[in-house]
Amino acid sequence: MRSSPLGLTVLSLLHLQPLHPYGIQRLIKQWGKDQVVNVSQRASLYRTIDRLLEAGLIAVRETSRDQQYPERTVYEVTDAGRTATREWLREMLxxxxxxYPEFPAALSFTMMLLPQEVAVDLSARAAQVRARLGELEAAAEGARQLALPRVTMLEDEYRRAVLIAELNWLDAVTSDLRSGALTWDFETLAALARATS
Structure with a gap:
């Protein structure tokens, strides 16, 4: 099985204790890991669990029935899963x-818009980045109040550093667009494309 962020998350949480899928999903959200791992659809979690089970990286520990809830299958990590977790972590680190995120793809074709349109759009993005930075700072403050070890928040530190770098870049490019230091016209670019094709 190839490594994946969600697969790594499931394996890592099962290292802590055996869990059923709902418990895995709850922990992902409680610990804020849903900010770095896409678990918006429960089906993707179940598909990942099925692949981990098929690969022998997790095993069924028990299946329980409770009249108030549907049947729940509790999973645990296997020795092969422990090995895979370490290998995947080291590889990913x-x-x-x-x-191939969409923002760089969109940037590569900003020439399709007018410079002033791009300035407006990048300014709007910068406002959203500032809001996310505020959210991360609030989360960091909450972690400090709970006296959580720094290691539990490393992904937020990284996301903050990336967002700060993005914000600095957005502000610089927007400034260049507004001053006219960065400009283009579509016809010149289209002529260049025709000349090089």
Whole structure:
């Protein structure tokens, strides 16, 4: 099985204790891991659990029935799962993967808009980035009040650093757009494309 952020999350949580899928999903949200791992659809969690089970990285510990709840299957990590968790973690920490997020893709075609439109849009993005930074600061304050160890919040530290860098870049580019230091016209770019094709 190939590594995935959700697979790593499930394996890591099962290291702490055996859990059923609802318990896994609840812990992901309680610990704020839903900010770095996509668990918006329960089906993706169940598919990941099925793949981990098929690969022998987790096992069924028990299936319980309670009249108030549907049947619940509790999973636990296997020795192979413990090994895979360490390997996946080390791989993910060391080797940057080629992600293809939409923002850089959109930036690569900003020439389709007018410079003043891009300035407005990037300013709006900067406002959203500032709001996210505020949310991360509130989460960090909550962690400090709970006296959580720093290691539990490293992903938030990283996200904050990335957002600060993005905000600085957005502010600089927006400033260049507004001053006219960064400008273009579509016809010139289209002519360049025709000349190089």
């Amino acid at each position: 060391v080797a940057p993967r080629a992600d």
